[in-house]
Amino acid sequence: PESADLRALAKHLYESYLKYFPLTKAKARAILSGKTSGSAPFVIHDMKSLTEGEQFINCRQMPVMEQRSEFGHVQESASEVELRFFHRWQYRSAEAVREVTEFAKSIPGFVSLDLNDQVTLLKYGVIEVLIIMTASLMNKDGMLISYGQIFMTREFLKSLRKPFCEMMEPKFEFAIKFNMLELDDSDMALFLAVIILSGDRPGLLNVKPIEDLQETVLQTLELQLKMNHPDSLQLFAKVLQKMTDLRQLVNDHVHLIQLLKKTEVDMCLHPLLQEIMKDLY
């Protein structure tokens, strides 16, 4: 009966993962390997294709002033294009934070935690979750963006000016190793919940109920990995080890963003991302 409860939890979290996250790993892998019936993604590999591909970028959240005017074809410098692309990226990230928040709220027991602790768990967990989810969209040559409509090459991201060029490379390195574990979407749902329910985030008021919730999800993840990957030795331990790398990645990411804020006078950070990154590490 206890294992039946854990299976039910795994099913529930997988269902809410499918409900809140628009691009699953299964779908992303199909697009990346060219196995979808739809059209192939638009490839951005240089400044010219970036300018052309902007029309495909899903930017529901962009303020009107950010949209290209009818005079958009007047000479634009590469740095303007880079900056505008970064803005769009940010708005998609803020939308992704909202998706992760809805997913967190669907974890049984999460909304009963102290509201301040819910905020702390999200503040510290959300970038880790987004990095893990981005790994699903990456291969060694590039990554899908805009809900899978665009493939942006790794070389192009590396060619941007400093410090933009340094933003994604560590995530690619992480993703290539993480993807070797071959987790599927149902495993990912549980792993993301484990990350969110970390009882050691700074400033938590009431750690015990968080640890209790995490313990149940950890047992579920362990059982799930044994059943889903019977031949993969020590997979549970390997997955948990990734949590250490993630913290370092987030730390480096936040420092890069802080550097950007100093060097790019025209850059304004989305208010939600500001809230999350302020005094994070």
Next chain:
Amino acid sequence: KEKHKILHRLLQNSTSPVDL
């Protein structure tokens, strides 16, 4: 609480889309 206004709002509003 003021420091994390939007996060609070995202957590407290149920499924309705939040103006980010």
